[in-house]
Amino acid sequence: MSLEMMVGIKWVPNTQNVRFDPKTGTLIREGVPSIVNPADLDAVELALKVKDTYGGRVRVITMAPPSAVKGIEHVIGMGVDAGVLVTDRVFAGADTLATSYVLSQAIKKLGLPDLLFFGQETIDSSTAHIPAQVASWLDLPYVYYVDRVEEVNREEGYAVVRRKLEDRYEWVRVELPAVIAAALKSQVPRPVRLSEKLRFHRDKPLQTLTNKDLGLDPRCVGLRGSPTIVAKVTWMPEVPRKRQVFKGDAREAARWLVKKLAEEGILVREDGRWRVRVA
Amino acid sequence: MSQAQEPPRRKLLRIDDLLQRNVYDVDQRPHIILHAEKCEECEYKPCLRACPAECYVEVGGRVIFSYEGCLECGTCRVVCPHDAVEWDYPVSGRGVYYRFS
Amino acid sequence: MGQSAEFDAIVVGAGPAGATAAYHLAKRGFNVLLVERGRGAGSKQVFGGRIYAEPLREVFDDLDKAPIHRWVRRERFTILDGDRELTLDFRAGASTSFTAYLTQFTQWIAQKAVDAGAVLADEVRVDGLWLDGGRVRGIVAGPDRVAARVVIVAEGVNRLLLERAGFVHRASPRELALGVKEVIKLDKKTIEERFGLEEGEGLAWVLLGEVTDFIPGGAFVYTNRDTLSVGLVVHLGGAYQLLRDQVHVLAERLRTHPRLSRFFEGGDIMEYSAHMTIEDSVGYMPEHFAYDGMVIVGDAAGLLLNTGLTIRGVDYAAYSGYLAAKGVERALSEGDASAEALRRHYEVPLRESFIYRDLMRHRGASYAMKNPRMFREYPRVALDTLEEIYTLGRETPLPHEALARALSRNRVGFAEFALRMLKVVMSL
Structure with missing residues (x-):
């Protein structure tokens, strides 16, 4: 069997340079398109590099409304083999706990990959919870700030990865399967290719999972399964x-x-x- | 040594305030490469005024280029008299994303 | 015929020209690939603000379902110089054009193409034409090559592919102009009140003089549903050297102009965009509109009319895409995608169409509009003449005396002025 890799991605509003309405103090979101969370592209690129060296298969998984297919198309355009969309109305309104629960159950259902990649954090909430929580749900080792996968040995069941820390590098040998979070801005995501886009349109390498497939307790998913309460949101005053x-x-x-x-x-x-x- | 303060005009927005209105997904790799050594012999430096995003600025007699705010109009390529602008569009759908134009 | 092509047609660029060509070919059952560098169709589109509807009725039978903002019935023309202003305000009996966002309008066309069965590959930059002994076989994008029986080049005003392949000359500043615009949000009612519009009615406003620093070009205001498109176009030719400020400074001066700012007051700038437009259409046209295995449509084919007072490009683009689709259909059904066949079926109909005929007819006026005096001296002649006539002391000058004095003050000969004005008026 060949190396199995999976990357968790999030479809987020492109709030990289979004403005606040000075009158109402709210985000001006009109017409703002969504993009694949930039940090997740680091994870995709890291996984694709492993595939370049060792072969195997890279799939992406995202829990999102169906419009996120556009994001899956983007990373398939980069060379990802296939995408899994986890989507259901009952999953809506989830915090990181409920999200990581659904994701981990979906991943279990699909079969644990050897390497499960995530980006470090998202631009719309920056919690950096998901990779750690998924690792926890699946009881897998978790290494973060990874900027390079040095070695993967499937037969002996380990990988060696490099962590990029503030002032040094650290090499970690980790048992497979493992969860790896890519260091922020550690990769230059490869360009989207026409041939890969054509493959997407021709083969439609896309799988959808709903809660009918996962059979999760509705009390543990979506808004109901989310203990987090956002009490208040304020903005930093603009520094003149x-x-x-x-x-x-x-x-x-x-x-x-x-x-x-x-x-x-x-x-x-x-x-x-x-x-x-x-x- | 000189310190240029913005002259007191009728509240004109600066270029960064204008560009801030736009949505971008900037590529890490620049889509335009400026061969700035060719700019040294350039008399008019039309790029400085022609670029609607002020991507070209002159600092101490040298032309400095940044691509992040590029509006992808192609004007710099056309007005450059010395073929110093190696111009292309961004890949992967990156760059500016117009919504109301 | 050697190797088989993957697609009947590849269209490069999902703008109004390319998306229309893809739509009409897909609708006729052809296997079409529409390649677009932007994210989705429309995300790289910029225009002034107005689309002429008449030709589009032939192209789209459901044009009324398009994302139309306002039907233009008010046409306004203004010359500004300091405190002085001359405005012509015209309300048409019927409307033949509408305001829109080209981003939305293009998306609307591209969606039709996709619904008709075309494959839209967005986020893909095409890097070159795949040439095989002078014949276009397909396209090159990064490391990939894809073949087609015909390539429809709709790459827009920046003709990187056509230039690289040697089909057209290198773009010259003389042939082009730069347009910049701000989209300013105001509510619907405020727009209608400020511009004196009836509900849903649109305004197109062209301004000359001070607003472009008197260099050739013009400023514009279009009313959308709940925004205004405010901007200007400056020629990139010789007179461009006269430009003292950056173009965005001109745009901001326009927005904050003491005589104009009340129209924009309190509006939030939603977007700031720029795009090049064609100034000398005939000079920009390729020698042919069809070659072996390739046809050229829209801006890439130089099909844009700029009379100085009106710019017309979107309907030309879409209509040329429509003609191209019909031509390619005939050529492919004859199994012949040679230059001769494509010229017979696309280039000839295009040259016989209203587009080409109008572009040729307006050639002279376009030259007249390129004269820098058109933008400094002549507007001042008009303002000085009116000032003489209306700003009376003891003496009441006869109109021709006022004109004569205005002409001499601005060092413009009467014959020159009369001839130029005649040309401009004729061009309208």
């Missing part, structure tokens, strides 16, 4: 910018900038060197 523009050559600009930052008390001189003042 001083907006000074310096025109001149780069060396002069650097000197000018340092001088300005020192005047503001952001840089301080210690032992003949400039340091950022620690508050």
